[in-house]
Amino acid sequence: MKHEFSAQVGELLNLMIHSLYSNKEIFLRELISNASDAIDKLNYLSLSDEKYKSICENWRPRIDIKCDKEAKTLTISDNGIGMDEADLIANLGTIANSGTKGFLAKLSGDAKKDSALIGQFGVGFYSAFMVASKIEVKSRKAGEEKAFLWSSDAKSYDISECQKDGFGTDVILHLNDDEFAESFRIQNIIKKYSNHIAYPIFADIDEWVAGDPNASDEKLKNGHYESKNTQINKASAIWQMSRSQLKESDYNEFYAGLSHDSSAPLATIHTKAEGTLEFATLFFIPSTEPFDLFRADYQSGVKLYVKRVFITDDAKELLPSYLRFVKGVMDVEDLPLNVSREILQENRILANVKEQSIKKIFAELEKMMKNDRAKYEKFWQLFGKVLKEGLYGFNSHKEQILKLCLFKSSQKEGLISLSEYKEAMAAGQKDIYFISGSSEGLLRTSPLLESYKKRDINVLICDGEIDNIVMPMAGEFEGCAIANIANQKAELSEDEKKEQENATKDAGAIISSFKESLKDEVKDVKISSRLTDSAVCLVFDENDPDYATQMLMRQMGHEPKDVKPILELNWNHEIFNKLKDNAILAPSMAKVLFGMAKIAEGASIENPSEFNKALEKILSKAL
Numbered sequence: 001m002k003h004e005f006s007a008q009v010g011e012l013l014n015l016m017i018h019s020l021y022s023n024k025e026i027f028l029r030e031l032i033s034n035a036s037d038a039i040d041k042l043n044y045l046s047l048s049d050e051k052y053k054s055i056c057e058n059w060r061p062r063i064d065i066k067c068d069k070e071a072k073t074l075t076i077s078d079n080g081i082g083m084d085e086a087d088l089i090a091n092l093g094t095i096a097n098s099g100t101k102g103f104l105a106k107l108s109g110d111a112k113k114d115s116a117l118i119g120q121f122g123v124g125f126y127s128a129f130m131v132a133s134k135i136e137v138k139s140r141k142a143g144e145e146k147a148f149l150w151s152s153d154a155k156s157y158d159i160s161e162c163q164k165d166g167f168g169t170d171v172i173l174h175l176n177d178d179e180f181a182e183s184f185r186i187q188n189i190i191k192k193y194s195n196h197i198a199y200p201i202f203a204d205i206d207e208w209v210a211g212d213p214n215a216s217d218e219k220l221k222n223g224h225y226e227s228k229n230t231q232i233n234k235a236s237a238i239w240q241m242s243r244s245q246l247k248e249s250d251y252n253e254f255y256a257g258l259s260h261d262s263s264a265p266l267a268t269i270h271t272k273a274e275g276t277l278e279f280a281t282l283f284f285i286p287s288t289e290p291f292d293l294f295r296a297d298y299q300s301g302v303k304l305y306v307k308r309v310f311i312t313d314d315a316k317e318l319l320p321s322y323l324r325f326v327k328g329v330m331d332v333e334d335l336p337l338n339v340s341r342e343i344l345q346e347n348r349i350l351a352n353v354k355e356q357s358i359k360k361i362f363a364e365l366e367k368m369m370k371n372d373r374a375k376y377e378k379f380w381q382l383f384g385k386v387l388k389e390g391l392y393g394f395n396s397h398k399e400q401i402l403k404l405c406l407f408k409s410s411q412k413e414g415l416i417s418l419s420e421y422k423e424a425m426a427a428g429q430k431d432i433y434f435i436s437g438s439s440e441g442l443l444r445t446s447p448l449l450e451s452y453k454k455r456d457i458n459v460l461i462c463d464g465e466i467d468n469i470v471m472p473m474a475g476e477f478e479g480c481a482i483a484n485i486a487n488q489k490a491e492l493s494e495d496e497k498k499e500q501e502n503a504t505k506d507a508g509a510i511i512s513s514f515k516e517s518l519k520d521e522v523k524d525v526k527i528s529s530r531l532t533d534s535a536v537c538l539v540f541d542e543n544d545p546d547y548a549t550q551m552l553m554r555q556m557g558h559e560p561k562d563v564k565p566i567l568e569l570n571w572n573h574e575i576f577n578k579l580k581d582n583a584i585l586a587p588s589m590a591k592v593l594f595g596m597a598k599i600a601e602g603a604s605i606e607n608p609s610e611f612n613k614a615l616e617k618i619l620s621k622a623l
């Protein structure tokens with residue numbers, strides 16, 4: 001029966017066929033990876049489900065590749081789980097692959113750029129249309145009698161019943177040119193991309209048989225090529241091998257197969273633990289941002305194996321969500337094969353492996369920070385925002401995460417860590433100070449920074465969206481409180497206190513007038529000792545959210561209740577010197593200065609016409 005592809009598949013196929021793409025060979029990696037996944041699925045069922053135990057008696061999982069030069073075909077066969085008619089429609093008629101969805105989302109319309117993306121994403125089964133004009137998929141689902149043939153010329157597809165011995169899938173590619181019907185070429189591609197697929201991959205390889213001078217047959221005498229069915233790949237679970245057996249290229253090839261990301265990872269973390277808790281983990285930190293990093297339905301990057309049997313690639317609880325950029329494999333010895341969701345969440349062994357994995361990843365990142373700062377800063381640009389999510393709420397790894405955080409700061413160029421901040425702290429400084437908001441420019445010119453500049457104290461500039469949420473929760477780092485300068489009470493010397501008391505007395509009438517004029521808008525009006533250049537600034541009570549946090553709360557649908565700022569006045573400023581003799585202007589000046597302070601914070605003026613009237617009054621007086 002004839003079927004139409006979903007619109008997305010049509011779009012993708014069009015691109016596959018018409019874009020000139022130089023790295024076409026990755027189609028084989030994708031098809032072999034699908035074959036391996038299909039065997040993984042059956043392997044798991046054969047060990048955990050009675051029904052499949054008998055079906056899989058004497059089953060030897062394998063993948064076979066056949067090149068036929070004459071017919072110009074390449075066939076990839078597996079004896080995995082197979083597909084029935086409904087599976088074929090669902091899996092090969094629409095887009096199942098999450099990576100492919102991400103790929104489509106990133107398409108720019110520029111053929112050159114878009115075809116480079118194919119290499120980055122992989123894009124699964126459909127990539128075979130880069131090399132084939134027609135594809136046939138013969139499949140029989142394990143445990144079923146009927147087999148089906150799916151066939152397509154990339155425009156639409158047909159499904160019909162067919163004959164097939166044994167369960168599994170044959171993918172038959174009718175090639176555009178001879179290149180991929182060459183067994184030698186295919187052998188090289190398999191070695192390059194699929195050496196560490198855990199199941200054996202067999203292909204007919206032409207082997208040279210040396211001549212035998214005593215043979216009577218001319219061919220045997222001179223030597224000749226003989227086709228031999230040979231296992232091409234290592235078929236070893238790479239994570240179970242020892243590090244000394246592996247080269248960087250082995251790891252990188254395995255990573256490319258696992259993640260569909262062709263660029264080398266930033267870091268590879270391979271651990272084999274023996275003793276009371278036996279497990280092997282192999283983690284990678286990518287050098288590109290996964291497309292779904294900030295989507296709630298992101299794909300877990302870690303596959304769980306039990307005793308080398310694949311269990312799931314859909315367990316987000318294997319690592320904390322703030323490490324969701326990590327890709328890799330976790331293989332645990334002492335777990336039952338039929339691990340349920342509950343076991344995943346509550347099992348002590350798994351919790352232990354998780355804990356050790358987190359420590360290993362942190363240790364690797366710390367090492368990178370110390371030994372290769374440029375690389376670490378690249379990591380930070382890519383994944384710093386995600387890692388910082390770990391500062392939210394209660395988290396026993398907060399201190400460790402804080403150690404790995406980098407910040408902009410008011411005094412230093414580039415990024416600094418909290419340890420570097422602490423080392424350079426001014427004499428007598430006890431706390432670590434930060435200011436947060438949405439614009440770096442506004443933060444750097446904030447009046448709140450003035451007194452810190454005067455005292456030569458560095459302040460962390462936190463302009464990331466997430467900073468407004470997590471920085472107030474950061475708590476402390478190695479004994480130093482991490483304090484928001486917008487909530488900070490100024491620390492005053494005895495002389496400064498005296499000066500402030502005097503100024504407060506002197507300013508009594510103006511302060512009352514300001515309070516009256518702004519009675520609905522501010523919590524208090526005070527004399528400030530933190531300002532040098534600006535006339536006024538806004539601060540918040542210690543427990544009140546600042547402007548940036550209020551804005552964020554609104555975005556998340558929570559209206560902050562009864563939060564009003566405190567207006568602080570720089571009594572030494574020229575404006576106040578003049579205002580003393582012009583007290584009649586004080587109510588208007590209060591409105592104007594309060595509005596200006598809000599603008600400096602990146603907040604908006606709620607009543608612009610009132611602000612403008614007050615400004616007009618002052619301007620006309622000034623002329």
Ligand SMILES: Nc1ncnc2c1ncn2[C@@H]1O[C@H](COP(=O)(O)OP(=O)(O)OP(=O)(O)O)[C@@H](O)[C@H]1O
Pocket residue numbers: 030033034035037038078080081082083091092096097098099100123124125126169
């Ligand atoms: N050889 C096969 N045997 C059984 N099912 C297969 C086979 N090849 C493909 N499929 C099915 O078709 C689906 C789509 O394959 P595709 O390569 O497009 O994406 P994917 O493999 O799901 O994605 P990813 O590569 O990100 O895991 C697979 O999820 C699988 O269910």
